[in-house]
Amino acid sequence: SAVISQKPSRDICQRGTSLTIQCQVDSQVTMMFWYRQQPGQSLTLIATANQGSEATYESGFVIDKFPISRPNLTFSTLTVSNMSPEDSSIYLCSVEEPGQGNRRKYFGPGTRLTVT
Amino acid sequence: TQLLEQSPQFLSIQEGENLTVYCNSSSVFSSLQWYRQEPGEGPVLLVTVVTGGEVKKLKRLTFQFGDARKDSSLHITAAQTGDTGLYLCAAVFSGGYNKLIFGAGTRLAVHP
Secondary structure (H helix, E strand, C coil): CCCEEEECCEEEECCCCCEEEEEEECCCCCEEEEEEECCCCCEEEEEEEECCCCCEECCCCCCCCCCEEEEECCEEEEEECCCCHHHCEEEEEEEECCCCCCCCEEECCCEEEEEC | CCCCEEECCEEEEECCCCEEEEEECCCCEEEEEEEEECCCCCCEEEEEECCCCCEEEECCEEEEECCCCCEEEEEECCCCHHHCEEEEEEEEECCCCCCEEECCCEEEEEEC
């Protein structure tokens, strides 16, 4: 199993500012995923981050708005840039258990962001 | 666009009652997972089903995968207050390169 921690756990930010969220895993993983969970809604994949390469963004998400770093196999950051109230959400980091077939996903506790 | 429809969206029941949550799509799944999420935490995997018609049991929870692999259900018997939470189904669609698509979730409240 993988244990994932995220920092900060929550933050209240002013519009126009940026926030960087950190994700730390207790084991080396190839792929890390960033999800957004808007209030009362399900999870939407923002991007997939592989170590040593550019992150792959899903439709509707762009690098300028959500830059991602993946400096090593246990750590990643997601920045929410030039924030607006619509960015208020829970941001979740996720990793996959290595192996073939139906890999198990583990999630961090999330970062609850409120933009005022 | 591959979509997962989950129902009901909300469920409020008394302790001891039974309930079923449904997850449906018009597309075939490679596999389907059920997660439970509590406030302030990330989703936690309950089960993965991969074979059409498959039934898995986890104590009072019974998970079923439809024969055509386009639907799944989660049945909870004799619900307890500790079952309260957000239940999410998530599917990998055939040809979907490992991408997990989440349903909208069912928010369950079990009252004493």
